[in-house]
Amino acid sequence: MPYSSARRASRATARSRARSVVGFAAAATAVTLALPAVASAQFGSLGPGSSGSVDTGSVPPGLLFPPTPGIGAGEGVEVVDGPAVETEAVMEGLNVPWDVVRTPDGTILTGERGGRMVVQRPGEEQREISIDLPGLFQQSESGLMGMAVDAGFDENREIHVCWSRAAGGQRDNRISTFRAADDWSTMTWERDTLTGIPLGATGIHSGCRLLTAPDGSIYVGTGDTQSPTGPQSPESLAGKILHITPEGDPASGDSVIHTIGHRNVQGLAIDPDSGRVYSAEHGPDVDDEVNLLEPGGNYGWNPNIRGQYNQNVPMTDTVRFPDAINAVWSSGAPTLAPADIEFLGPEWGEWEGALAMANLKTQKLVLLRLGEDGRSVVDASVLLEGDFGRLRSIAPEPDGSLLVTTSDADNRDQVFRVSPAAAR
Numbered sequence: 001m002p003y004s005s006a007r008r009a010s011r012a013t014a015r016s017r018a019r020s021v022v023g024f025a026a027a028a029t030a031v032t033l034a035l036p037a038v039a040s041a042q043f044g045s046l047g048p049g050s051s052g053s054v055d056t057g058s059v060p061p062g063l064l065f066p067p068t069p070g071i072g073a074g075e076g077v078e079v080v081d082g083p084a085v086e087t088e089a090v091m092e093g094l095n096v097p098w099d100v101v102r103t104p105d106g107t108i109l110t111g112e113r114g115g116r117m118v119v120q121r122p123g124e125e126q127r128e129i130s131i132d133l134p135g136l137f138q139q140s141e142s143g144l145m146g147m148a149v150d151a152g153f154d155e156n157r158e159i160h161v162c163w164s165r166a167a168g169g170q171r172d173n174r175i176s177t178f179r180a181a182d183d184w185s186t187m188t189w190e191r192d193t194l195t196g197i198p199l200g201a202t203g204i205h206s207g208c209r210l211l212t213a214p215d216g217s218i219y220v221g222t223g224d225t226q227s228p229t230g231p232q233s234p235e236s237l238a239g240k241i242l243h244i245t246p247e248g249d250p251a252s253g254d255s256v257i258h259t260i261g262h263r264n265v266q267g268l269a270i271d272p273d274s275g276r277v278y279s280a281e282h283g284p285d286v287d288d289e290v291n292l293l294e295p296g297g298n299y300g301w302n303p304n305i306r307g308q309y310n311q312n313v314p315m316t317d318t319v320r321f322p323d324a325i326n327a328v329w330s331s332g333a334p335t336l337a338p339a340d341i342e343f344l345g346p347e348w349g350e351w352e353g354a355l356a357m358a359n360l361k362t363q364k365l366v367l368l369r370l371g372e373d374g375r376s377v378v379d380a381s382v383l384l385e386g387d388f389g390r391l392r393s394i395a396p397e398p399d400g401s402l403l404v405t406t407s408d409a410d411n412r413d414q415v416f417r418v419s420p421a422a423a424r
Contacts, residue, residue, distance in 0.1 A: 073380035083420050089414055091126045096112055096407055112144060115144050135167025141223070143163065145208040150216075151212055152216065156179070159187065197237045198225045204225070206222075225239075231303070240259065243256065258296075284311040287315040290338070291325065300317045346400070348400060349422070355367070356402060358392055359390075365418065
């Protein structure tokens, strides 16, 4: 056995003015797709030969993309014994809970891709909380997605939410800010903080991960929406990492765009010791990536071949872009389908500072130990492989535990807690 982990201890158990750089994205024009020969979980609703017109968002992912356990932690990465862990169910009976956050008072909030919000206050049972998302577009990889707790939540009770909207002839992915009632009965719209993040016709490659930084600013990871020009265009918010204030203004400089050349960003994390910011994103049928983000950096994804979206290109194309920044970690082949990422605290012993990475297709939690410069991987461990199905989002808790969401659909999903065995 290439890793050690204790199996589950319990399996049961306004602003009226919205900021926008490019305005509302127009409905995407159909393009001819050149897909890799091997389909992978990252394609969402697409497989070989698909035109992209078939919505499979309601089909359990495991039926479309059978799990592929047992392929380690990426090509060339040494897998070593990891920490023993304990797990417990926190919320159950969910349907694709895309993200999970924890507020300073210990309340846990998750949002299902279909638009339902579920809350669990300390010492209480989970229950639904009312939220209005008019024009919610849920198809393929779009819908209610990332969330972030505002740095000033104790005073303003604000939660930032990324969601897909199609109404009145306009369509986009957008970040709206809501105020949670004191009793957590409702989430009331406060403002549309950032609009105009492109939304593709089929909803595929929508991103959309949010991360609150220690200074209160917000990082946003977007997808390329299968646009051939989006990832490299300075006029588009597709295929980017954005950096904004809680009001939607640029957090630095004159643009909300922080980095370019991304395919479909699924994870964001900040190293609490160094302050380095990392992203995780899906490759096509090779080369998922973890990237160290540098302001203004180009990460080399450019699927534009003679005006058509073509995925048979390198994830980091240093031929067309000699200054493109290489990945810290790449899966090689096959892919793992990484989702969210989070750094581990001192409670994890010798694994303190490792980057925890949830994975969808390969159904496991991978811990990556990075080199001192943060630009390479020393070794890795693999935890919980196949135990909980597809893993999507991670949220840290004050005691070092991680809250993790599953993504298996059919109301089979849950939020569970994973902790180092000695910590609880």
